[in-house]
Amino acid sequence: MLDRHDRSWTQNAADHRGSYLPHYPNIRAGMVWTIEQGRNDLAYRYLGAIRGLWMPFGLTIQELPLVEQVLALPAPSDRTVLLRALKNSADCLQHSGQLQASEACLHEILALCRDLGDGERAAWAKLSLAGIKREAGLGEQALKVEEQVLQDFATQGENHLQGRMHRMLRARTRLGLALSLLELGRSEQALEFARRAEDGYRKAGNKVFELESRLTIGHLQLELHQRAEGQATLLACLNEAVEAGLRGVAEDIFR
Numbered sequence: 350m351l352d353r354h355d356r357s358w359t360q361n362a363a364d365h366r367g368s369y370l371p372h373y374p375n376i377r378a379g380m381v382w383t384i385e386q387g388r389n390d391l392a393y394r395y396l397g398a399i400r401g402l403w404m405p406f407g408l409t410i411q412e413l414p415l416v417e418q419v420l421a422l423p424a425p426s427d428r429t430v431l432l433r434a435l436k437n438s439a440d441c442l443q444h445s446g447q448l449q450a451s452e453a454c455l456h457e458i459l460a461l462c463r464d465l466g467d468g469e470r471a472a473w474a475k476l477s478l479a480g481i482k483r484e485a486g487l488g489e490q491a492l493k494v495e496e497q498v499l500q501d502f503a504t505q506g507e508n509h510l511q512g513r514m515h516r517m518l519r520a521r522t523r524l525g526l527a528l529s530l531l532e533l534g535r536s537e538q539a540l541e542f543a544r545r546a547e548d549g550y551r552k553a554g555n556k557v558f559e560l561e562s563r564l565t566i567g568h569l570q571l572e573l574h575q576r577a578e579g580q581a582t583l584l585a586c587l588n589e590a591v592e593a594g595l596r597g598v599a600e601d602i603f604r
């Protein structure tokens with residue numbers, strides 16, 4: 350099921366994550382079994398594939414012990430599997446406030462990306478590092494990283510960015526820029542990037558981050574004293590998140 354969910358990101362534009370929630374206890378039991386049995390290759394595969402469920406369903410922090418248990422096992426033989434598992438680990442550590450541990454994990458990811466020639470995941474790692482800088486109050490440094498990633502896209506040209514994952518990566522860059530600009534008090538410019546991020550995620554069929562982008566739009570509307578618009582945007586996001594069972598997105602409204 351997890352592999353099928355992962356493949357769906359490149360094969361179609363529908364976000365089916367909500368359909369996996371009723372099966373999550375069974376999915377989790379399978380992951381726990383791989384850890385208990387010391388099946389390190391399979392455990393790392395689980396860790397890399399399950400990341401698309403934890404954040405939307407509000408499970409990231411409570412499942413952090415599973416991350417630590419997998420990472421205590423020997424590294425898998427397949428370095429691509431290791432790379433995907435480390436990506437989830439970095440996200441979980443950052444979400445739980447362990448910024449130094451997340452940063453160390455992201456630098457390990459960048460080293461693997463250089464060895465594997467994986468420019469796409471390297472860009473994701475750079476954007477995550479920018480997020481850590483932003484959380485540490487270093488908005489200007491975060492902004493420079495995100496602007497450089499966006500410039501790299503422009504240099505590569507539109508033809509290089511036709512796939513669904515590339516479209517989501519570009520949308521994530523714009524959402525990061527919006528958050529950094531908000532941190533720096535440049536709210537009008539931030540709102541423009543947030544709207545473009547929302548449009549990008551919608552076209553890519555990523556409902557979770559389309560909602561996250563709209564949350565940012567709502568907060569920016571409040572920041573710009575557009576109170577009625579901001580309240581309407583946030584309320585609509587809350588209703589959609591609750592209806593879809595996306596507890597993690599609903600919680601982000603109140604952060």
